[in-house]
Amino acid sequence: MEKYKKIIGSLLFAVITLAMLYGTANLLRDRETTLADLYSEEKGSIDMVIVGSSHVNNGIIPNIFWEENGISATNAYSWAQPTWTAYYYIREALRVQDPDIVILDLYGMTYGNSYIMPEEIDRINYENSFNIDMNLNFLGLIHTSEKVGLDLRSYEDFLNLPRYHTRWKDLDLKMLTYDPHNDRDFLKGYGLSYQAAAQQQPDYQSDERMVPYEFCVEYLDKIVALCEKKDVDLIFTMIPYLYNEAEVKIDNWLEDYARQHEIPYLSYIGEEAQELDLDYQTDFRDNGHLNLYGAQKVTMNLSAFLKERYPDYRKEDNPCAALLDEDYLKYQRVLQANKIMAESDLGQYLDQVLADSGYTLYLINDGSALTDQLAQALERAGIGQEDCTRLCARLNASSSTFGQTSMEAELFDRAGSVQFTFGDNVQILLNDYPAISIDSNFKAVLYDAILGRPLETIAYDESSGTLSHKEFSTDIIGLFQ
């Protein structure tokens, strides 16, 4: 009897310990994910999933498909996503949603021939494989990444405890409370960027074919088979970026592949890019990614294609139509914010801030003598202040506050704080993180309560009279929200 008691006790201890280890692993795991929208939308409400790398994140605006086609869509992306990761993302999308259409960006097929080195892709992919919930797709993805990547890693590195146990150093409440399944994203996985950086248009042309990395082909075959099996319409695309010669040859191979499998392929690199009327001076954020203007062009082109192919989608058929309409209105706000972010006159800029109660401007001035415009704006904001050479302020159409040497303000409309530091290092600290910095004695951070995010840092140069803007891009926005 005693013997059995000991055995049962040991087994019970082992089971409880394993459960506690599993719980600890999940507790410490970083649950931030690029698939938050996919998880948080009501099951059955997403008609189309666009899968791919950051090219998808910056290049496709799902809200447009809703407005133009009545198709609810979301981007399921991860940085530098190779095709095997795309395969598991599609599997995950089919597990948690019931989409009719999958659009796959084929940039992942250029693995080993792209502007990002394979080792770098493996590293980024490894860091992002955790975007998937803990399930068989997660295990499949880490197993595959370990097997097929060129920069092989020990499988131990993918497990939650080895990977995340050091997070005890940065414990915060969000680790306990954050649930990606409740984190709707009104931009549906679109990474907004207004910033424009002129690029040299590639002019590589070739009729040659280059076979992609063998595992990319293997996993593309798997994606095709999976979509066939699940009766999902598969569409290929290649979102514009600054491609090289090898990638043109791979693109040719992919065209053959798509033709062979009777899959539509909307490639926007090479000659095909011409129909977009893409402007390489204004439509790119950097050499790999489109900005808002470029993304609008690509999305509208895809939308036109979808209109022809799927004319029967109606907004009213979607159970979440009202929510999706709200999301679209927020997207329109994005376009509206574009106007203020392009403003070059400080006075006009401050006028716009004070005319829209959604905007809040946190500003600091330590020595710059822009007295007239600032004093007038402060006066309009209800702050009677003659000397503006040294102050910090929170300007908003409905209520404004200011201080001469210090001021504590709430961080936007959420918990947290904004602090201002004077002296050698003039800074605005958002939740202790320095806001994007521009070297100037006068700087300000613009926050939009409707979008729920900071939009940009501005700085004013007295000598030239220019107002410079630096936007909060999607990749760092999480720090400040």
Next chain:
Amino acid sequence: MLFNSVDFILFFPVVTILFFLLPKRVRNLFLLAASLYFYMCWKAKYILLIGFSILVTYLAALLMAFFEKKGKNKLRGWVLAGAILSNLAVLFFFKYYNFFVENLAALSQNRLLLPLFNYALPVGISFYTFQALGYAIDVYRKDIAAEKNLITYALFISFYPQLVAGPIERSTNLMPQIKQGTHFSFENMRAGLLLMGWGMFQKLVIADRLALFVDTVYQDYAQMDGAYLILATILFALQIYCDFGSYSNIARGAAQVMGYRLMVNFNVPYFSKSFAEYWSRWHISLSTWFQDYIFEPVVWRMKNKKVAAYLAVLLVFFVSGFWHGASWTYVIWGLLHAFFRVSEMALRHPKKKLYKKLKINTKSSLFGALQTIWVFLCVCFTFVFFRADSVGQAFGILRRIGSSTHFGALFSADFFRYGLDEKDFTVAVIALVVLVAADWLVYKKKDIYHWVVTKPLAARWVLYWVLIFSSVIFGVYGPSYDAAPFIYFQF
């Protein structure tokens, strides 16, 4: 396969469960196969070297037994010499040949240039070679009969818990256990798992955390304040104790779960009051090996026992230095220990007289504490050579300590820039307090295991979970850190 790896966490329970599920007659064969697999996870081809060592000493033992029957004692000596030389030859080529070539070239001013032998050092070669040689000598001395069953003998040499970093087992201890076989016991399982848990704590929470600071400071020693170098050396003493001690504890624990009892390898050495005591507590399996197979034969053969003892100490520590590695740093480390040990022996009576004359109470706690501190500081001093990458670096560190030491530097904000941030440092301090408290209780002959297992069930389980989760959460492992192999693997 490292003990502190997920591979081992899977390997160990699978092997243990299968071991007990299999019929007794095939258990040794299974354990041998598992042990060879364990070793081959590093470099499969080096299994041939273990195979060579096993076969040579196995056959030598049988031959010695055969010649004994025939009454040809001289031939027994030749067989033993052959076994020793052939094993040492392999050890020499893989561990010392390049060192020999480099020193020969330096001595001859590059006139004698021999080709280098570019093969990686086989993990644990010094451990299993010494274990095999110990067996051959035991058979020669007739302390144990030659083993006829090759599987039993091969398992004795390659038993996976102690294969790569000891304890260096004696044939008289482990071999009978292997021959007799073991059975499952709840007590063994619990005691073994607790020992393994404590070993994991020592390795993951203490040793590898201290290494973050020690490695940073030693790497950049020329820029460091002497105070940092002193602290790093003291912490290295604690690091290597926890590192090697943890391996021994995990090895002993893993063996005990399967019913085997391996010898204790570390017995709270830093509470020693003399060097003689220190060496009876530090790396006990190696110290006693040297005692049995070098020290005693040398002393036994010489007429002047006092001189013989000094010479034997010198020889033992010289060999011990070389055993640790093919580098003059280890040799100096060994010779420094020889110096301290011989001084202690030579000054024993004069010191006694002096204490008596000065009326010093040598039995007081204060005197005992001062002795402990003295021995610990001397040991730390020798570790400068053990840890340094070269003799030049070791002297550079000592010069730096001598010329630029400001203890105030330890309290500056810069302290947290050298590998240990504030949080890691706090964990290290707490863990060291736990370690010292546990070692003190062991030193005072308190039975911690008995204290734990006689607690009520709930309290016991909480203690187990504290041990497990402190290693899991506060351990230094995973991609955020560079995985650190056990230091003694290189020997």
